[in-house]
Amino acid sequence: MKKNFSLFLIFSGFLALHAQTVEEKIATKACECLEKSSKITEDVYRDCLTKPMSELILTDKDPKVRESINTVEGIQSMILKVQGVISKKCPNLVPELMENKDDVFYGKSKNQNAQNSYVIAKDFMRQSNYKMAIESFQLALKEDPNFVLALDDMAVSYRQLNDYDNAIKYYKKSLEIYQEGNFALMNIGVAYTFKSDYKTAISYYEKLIQYHPDNAEGYFGAGKNYFILKDDEKALDNLFLAHIIYTNENSEYAKDSEQLIGALYQKMKSENKEDLFKKIAEKNNIKLE
Incomplete structure (x- = not known):
């Protein structure tokens, strides 16, 4: 920048x-x-x-x-x-x-066999042995089909193997049980982005924003995908909000949002849209100098 x-x-x-x-x-x-x-x-x-x-x-x-x-x-x-x-x-x-929904849905399984298999699967994940992790998560889910943490981590394991279709499948299973789950909403958006299905990715990031308006990841994910789709105005609106939240949290991710905003500025400036950029910045209460 x-x-x-x-x-x-x-x-x-x-x-x-x-x-x-x-x-x-x-x-x-x-x-x-x-x-x-x-x-x-x-x-x-x-x-x-x-x-x-x-x-x-x-x-x-x-x-x-x-x-x-x-x-x-x-x-x-x-x-x-x-x-x-x-x-x-x-x-x-x-x-x-x-009750706090995260405490309910992101808790341990009440089925001890399912919990034991989950712990073993997490050990395999830490070793980057995702195929064995998947097998153990499957055992956990056989005992407790509504075990959200196991569904989410199963999806993560498939994503690590670049199997985005199965990752999406298990994120969706997780969302069927806990539709507000921020982990599944954020990561299913990532999976759809990897599949170049940017509009669907945005739809899940916007659900993340709806349920968790203080989570910067929803705005950043939506902004990044709008940027890819060349919808500069929506990209900026979301990226400015993400940057504000990241900055207030002293998050290292603020540099990522700033980098994308800078790229959009240079793009819009080259297209003689600098005034539009400034207008959107002003709307989001961000001052440029």
Whole structure:
């Protein structure tokens, strides 16, 4: 990336009064959405909350409001605040809290035979003996067909053998059991990218974004695939968000998002689209200098 192009994030608090107004608007829309649902599940509740949140905040004319979800902490804080308003506006429409799903689905198998076979399979993986690992994972899944960790690691083993079709097969089995699984969503996107099926890869990365909006991998994966498809605007939107989250997490992957953004800048500059690049950067509250 050229020295005259750099990124830095603008972080500033937004007016509490205005933020409360936005939260009230989101909560009102969410309650309206929930009222239309015949059965309020956790998934329905999440969708009714996140959809109006993204629509109202990202289209707000005040850049300070849009900045409010430019960090992981900002996203989490906004969700908690909106949930608080929803619980007051329509408390009868809020579902009961459930166990942490990751703890449930990413835990050990309750079947001891399945767990023992899984441990053996992981040892084979550490030795890069993926064929033997697969055999042991198969034994684990024979005992416990709903063992998500075994399904995910089976898929990883196939991917290490460049068998992307079988990798995808087992990631899909995992998602049938735990549709929000961030590991399977992220890695099935990678597998489809390796198969050059970029549109399908994007569809899974967008599901990852839907379920885990604070996970940079969803935005980075989607942005990378949009970049390959030469959809520069969508690529930039996603890559800017990924870069913001990576930077706030002090992640080493920030250099990867910065590299792709730099490549897009040079491409768009050569196509006389530098103004469009700057416009998208401004929309994402990123200042260029």
